[in-house]
Amino acid sequence: MKFSNEILRGLAVAGLAITAAASTTPLRKVVYIDQYHTATLPGKDVTAGVTHAIMAFANSSLFTTDPPGKYEPFMKVSDVRAMFGNDTKVGVAIGGWGDTAGFSKGASTNESRALYAKNVKKMTDDLGFDFVDVDWEYPGGNGADYKQIPNANKTAEITTFPLFLHALKAALGCKPLSIAVPGTKPDMVAYGTYQAKSIFAAVDMINLMSYDLMMRRSNETNHHTSVVGSLEAVYNYLDIGAPASKINLGFAFYAKYFETPANTTCDNPVGCRIVAAENADGSDAGTSGAMTFEAANVSPAPVPAKLAMTTDGTCGAATAGLTCAGHAEAPCCSQYGFCGNSTDFCGQMCQSAYSSGCTGPDAAKSFRTALAGGRMDDDEGGMWFWDREQRLFWTWDSVDLMRRKFREIVTPLRLGGVMAWSLGEDSAEWDHIRALTALAAKDRPLYIPT
Ligand SMILES: *[C@@H]1O[C@H](CO)[C@@H](O)[C@H](O)[C@H]1NC(C)=O
Ligand SMILES: *[C@@H]1O[C@H](CO)[C@@H](O)[C@H](O)[C@H]1NC(C)=O
Numbered sequence: 001m002k003f004s005n006e007i008l009r010g011l012a013v014a015g016l017a018i019t020a021a022a023s024t025t026p027l028r029k030v031v032y033i034d035q036y037h038t039a040t041l042p043g044k045d046v047t048a049g050v051t052h053a054i055m056a057f058a059n060s061s062l063f064t065t066d067p068p069g070k071y072e073p074f075m076k077v078s079d080v081r082a083m084f085g086n087d088t089k090v091g092v093a094i095g096g097w098g099d100t101a102g103f104s105k106g107a108s109t110n111e112s113r114a115l116y117a118k119n120v121k122k123m124t125d126d127l128g129f130d131f132v133d134v135d136w137e138y139p140g141g142n143g144a145d146y147k148q149i150p151n152a153n154k155t156a157e158i159t160t161f162p163l164f165l166h167a168l169k170a171a172l173g174c175k176p177l178s179i180a181v182p183g184t185k186p187d188m189v190a191y192g193t194y195q196a197k198s199i200f201a202a203v204d205m206i207n208l209m210s211y212d213l214m215m216r217r218s219n220e221t222n223h224h225t226s227v228v229g230s231l232e233a234v235y236n237y238l239d240i241g242a243p244a245s246k247i248n249l250g251f252a253f254y255a256k257y258f259e260t261p262a263n264t265t266c267d268n269p270v271g272c273r274i275v276a277a278e279n280a281d282g283s284d285a286g287t288s289g290a291m292t293f294e295a296a297n298v299s300p301a302p303v304p305a306k307l308a309m310t311t312d313g314t315c316g317a318a319t320a321g322l323t324c325a326g327h328a329e330a331p332c333c334s335q336y337g338f339c340g341n342s343t344d345f346c347g348q349m350c351q352s353a354y355s356s357g358c359t360g361p362d363a364a365k366s367f368r369t370a371l372a373g374g375r376m377d378d379d380e381g382g383m384w385f386w387d388r389e390q391r392l393f394w395t396w397d398s399v400d401l402m403r404r405k406f407r408e409i410v411t412p413l414r415l416g417g418v419m420a421w422s423l424g425e426d427s428a429e430w431d432h433i434r435a436l437t438a439l440a441a442k443d444r445p446l447y448i449p450t
């Protein structure tokens with residue numbers, strides 16, 4: 001028998017007890033651990049409930065050769081395991097944004113696929129990974145190199161991508177295979193209805209990147225991971241036959257910002273003009289970026305009353321008050337805490353309190369203004385802020401909105417799990433990861449007999 005959620009809700013409202021054996025499959029709670037955010041990682045009190053941890057990334061080109069290249073994880077796998085409960089599966093992600101070359105090559109022929117799969121299997125066995133995540137962004141094109149290699153030159157990947165996944169799955173045996181999939185429809189180049197069926201059959205989990213929905217190719221402001229945008233992303237996959245039980249809804253542990261043009265105002269989160277965030281060659285124009293929920297961004301130590309001129313070129317919030325302000329050759333302190341005078345130092349993210357001559361907006365300062373003044377768009381389900389002074393538009397996800405995503409997406413659509421990018425980015429208070437595991441633990445209020 002099949003009930004719809006609406007009918008079940010009706011029954012619940014009518015006070016009828018639903019006594020069917022409750023579905024006992026717990027939601028998957030998947031977190032990426034990325035190599036750039038390992039300075040502060042949590043203990044088991046915070047990670048309790050996480051079912052899958054994914055170390056990101058192994059270079060996709062390592063597995064195209066015979067013998068393969070050697071993947072050196074950024075942390076010992078045993079140290080990662082020690083951060084989680086005994087049952088947590090630890091996997092490895094291959095690829096990531098900008099790394100498509102190895103996939104393109106590895107997927108191309110029967111022979112290359114077999115070799116690639118064999119090499120990946122060996123790596124996972126050698127290093128003791130429990131599963132593999134393929135982060136090909138994206139098969140068929142629209143990746144970082146889309147201006148260098150047009151999508152028209154990648155049409156074969158639409159055919160080879162599913163074959164590639166099946167070769168990996170066959171080689172991995174009982175180790176699960178997951179894929180990270182694009183959040184916006186235009187980037188689903190390789191997900192034709194015909195191929196989709198084969199893609200979804202090959203994988204055990206679909207990590208839906210339902211974030212970055214506003215990105216550097218956008219022309220206008222929008223929420224980057226709103227409730228409505230996430231729901232639409234899920235439907236893009238359900239519509240082409242993805243089993244809901246394989247989908248993990250993606251959550252972002254960071255905010256995004258975009259520069260708005262001079263002499264414009266932005267009183268609405270959707271549809272404001274932005275300064276072009278991508279150059280004609282497809283590279284990043286440096287007018288947008290991401291800001292993580294790390295302490296250095298959310299609640300940095302106050303600027304010391306007395307600053308000392310740097311003697312070794314380091315500067316900023318991470319030092320004990322070293323500045324480059326007034327330095328003859330290198331007056332700007334970059335976000336990474338080094339003095340210099342190029343755009344990388346003086347442009348966006350220039351730490352203005354430790355610099356003279358910042359040319360870009362101070363995104364770090366603006367982020368705190370945004371968090372303090374954040375506005376909720378109830379219709380779309382997104383937090384946003386427009387900083388008039390710094391001319392930056394901000395978009396992010398709050399714990400309240402995460403709750404809405406469970407209520408309006410994960411629970412009613414009966415998704416198999418949730419996913420987050422990335423654990424180390426939430427280190428200020430670990431509030432997003434705690435909310436994610438707590439909400440996921442409470443999910444599954446309804447049972448749908450089939
Ligand atoms: C991956 O390896 C290839 C080949 O060695 C190299 O050209 C490329 O820069 C690497 N990519 C990343 C993201 O490190
Ligand atoms: C996890 O494994 C460790 C080491 O084998 C063991 O001491 C501990 O009791 C286990 N914890 C649980 C909750 O099973």
Ligand SMILES: *[C@@H]1O[C@H](CO)[C@@H](O)[C@H](O)[C@H]1NC(C)=O
Nearest residue numbers: 108109110111112113114163
């Ligand atoms: C590749 O493998 C498929 C299925 O095993 C087979 O039908 C096809 O002929 C092979 N193609 C080549 C070029 O070897």
Ligand SMILES: *[C@@H]1O[C@H](CO)[C@@H](O)[C@H](O)[C@H]1NC(C)=O
Nearest residue numbers: 147148149150151152153154
């Ligand atoms: C794309 O394909 C065209 C036509 O086959 C070819 O001339 C061109 O060199 C290719 N470009 C790249 C970057 O591979």
Ligand SMILES: *[C@@H]1O[C@H](CO)[C@@H](O)[C@H](O)[C@H]1NC(C)=O
Nearest residue numbers: 184186215216217218219220
């Ligand atoms: C942005 O504008 C350009 C130029 O009008 C257009 O080609 C592109 O498709 C637009 N991008 C989006 C995401 O709408």
